[in-house]
Each structure stands twice: as C-alpha cells, then as structure tokens.
Amino acid sequence: MHSGDQPRLCPECGKSFVSLSDLRGHQGMHAGELLYHCAECKKGFSRWDHLQNHTCIHVGKKPFSCPQCGKRFTWSSKLIRHLRVHTGEKPFSCIECGKSFTQMEKLTNHLRVHTGEKPFTCLQCGKSFTQMEKLTNHQRVHTGEKPFSCSQCRKSFTQSSHLTKHLRVHTGEKPFSCNQCRKSFTQSDKLTNHLRVHTGEKPFSCIQCRKSFTQSFTLTQHLRMHTGEKPFSCPQCGKSFTDHSMLTQHQRRHTGEKPFSCGQCGKSFMQSSHLTVHLRMHTGEKPFSCLQCGKNFTRSSTLTSHLRLHSGEKPFSCGQCGKSFTQNSHLTRHLRVHPGGEVVLVQPV
Secondary structure, three states, X not given: OOOOOOOEEOOOOOOEEOOHHHHHHHHHHHOOOOOEEOOOOOOEEOOHHHHHHHHHHHHOOOOEEOOOOOOEEOOHHHHHHHHXXXXXXXXXXXXXXXXXXXXXXXXXXXXXXXXXXXOEEOOOOOOEEOOHHHHHHHHHHHHOOOOEEOOOOOOEEOOHHHHHHHHHHHHOOOOEEOOOOOOEEOOHHHHHHHHHHHHOOOOEEOOOOOOEEOOHHHHHHHXXXXXXXXXXXXXXXXXXXXXXXXXXXXXXXXXXXXOEEOOOOOOEEOOHHHHHHHHHHHHOOOOEEOXXXXXXXXXXXXXXXXXXXXXXXXXXXXXXXXOEEOOHHHHHHHHOOOOOOOEEEOOOO
C-alpha cells in the first residue's frame, strides 16, 4: 500500500485490511456466518482458506520458509511480514507525519495517536484501548484466564507473545543480534535498548529533574521516586512496589515458585537474571571487563565493586563512626561493632 492509500476498516471492530475481499470475509464473522468448523477444536470460520490455515496449528505444519534465514511459518502472510525484517521495507506510511510501518495494522493503530481514538472499551471497568488485541489481553486481568501454556514447565500466560518469549528460557534461543558487538537477545525490544549503549541515546527524560533514560519503563519507575507511588501491592502481605516485576518476584517468596531452570544441572531460580548468571558457571563466560586492568567478571555488580579499587571510591559509610567501605556487605559486617548502626549511602559528587 502506498502513502496515499487508506486501509479498509471494519466498522464493527476497527480491524484493517488491504483488500475489499479480505474485509468482506472478515465481516462474515460478525454476521455469524461461520460456515467452516475445525474438527479438532470446533472453532468456526467464515472462509474455507482460514480454516485450512488454522488446521496447521494443530498438526504443527509450517509450510512457508524464509529463503534467507530458514525460519518457517504457518501462514504465507506471516512469511511476507518476516521478509521485511531482512529487506527493511516499510510500505505503509502515515499521511499525517510520514512515519512508515512494516504492517498495515500497525499503521492503523498508529493513526489513533493522531486522532486520540480508543474504540475498544472494557465493559467491566470502562478502560479504553486503541487495539482490540489490547482489550482482549486486558480482559484476562478480570477473568484470570491464561490460555497459553508452556509444554515444558506448564507455566501459563495471558498472551501468546509472552509464551513465545518464555520458551526461549528453555531453548536458549537469542534471535536478535547486535551488529556492532554481536551480543544476542531473546527479545527485539531488548536489542533496541542495548543499541543505545553504543549510541549513548537516552530519549526518555524526567520533567522534574531532567534525568534521562534509555527505556520508557525506567523513566516510569523513576517518576515514582518523585511521587512516592507504589501501585503494585502483594495480596498476601500488603507490601507495595513501584513496578509489577518486583511484585511478581516478591510473590515467589510466598509460593516458593522457581520457574527458571538450568538445562544442564536442573537447579531452579526465582528470577531469570539469576539463571543467566548461574549459566556462566557452566560456560565460563565473564562478559564484564575492567577497562583499566583487563580483569573479567561474571556479574556487572562485581565489576562495579572492583572499579572502586581503582577509583578509591567508598560510598558506604557508617553513620556512627564515619568509616567508609567499597562494598555494602563490608559495611554490614562492620555495623556489628555498633549495634543498631545505620547504613548511610554517600552519593558520588
């Protein structure tokens, strides 16, 4: 579709289509014309070809293969979209700001940034969304439904994309690679964030203190330092947190859940980051290097502590006698000399 072309929108749900025939086929779904049904799960479809595509899910058939990287797909439309990762093609352009997209649906969603339209509303809480998919995902907050399950550990998810990301914990797959340092990532957004390490870009700024961040969610968390907001509460003990991931990690202390397992020795962990560090015991990898002496470390925090040997920095001070230390653990040991001693972190100037 060229910049002047407009997507054909379904008046019922707002979904967009390239061709009029695709739109009419989709509208049959709203009209209840589900003439074709899957023998496996009984799901209904308004078109025969849609049923044929759907049956591939049950048999695991992926007949469409990328000639460049070999990745396989259930549907030809998904292969066409994938090919744009290699070509960089973005054929769908916004007539308002000129921004281009790889998929027409992304353009349709983007146009709502300009119009402010949020046509999909939750009937239970009234919250509105720009996309039907976001509303569907949101509704699972109310129902508790987690329809996407991992076949290896049985963990369930509210979104298929979350399951796809989770499966990489088991497979070790990291399909997104940095072309500057060859570091690989399990998610494309993590690669995008990593690239800012090379560029130095920090596009998200706090309007109160002007501090900048590489990621939008880090800014959101930072803003709560100013507001004191802790919107995520544990239903068991009432403890509150500034972000949802911290609440999730905390809740595992109550349940004892350790969903991240090492494929080599079977040891399990509450956090994926702990598994990542543990795996380096098996591989011997030490990715954090001191630029001054060349010593390598398995953890960034260990490198940070090591750097203080070179700089002489001692940011952890005893509130009673003023003695300073390079590491918090050393201060903790020292405090036993002063019962009831207070930890004071001296901020670098």
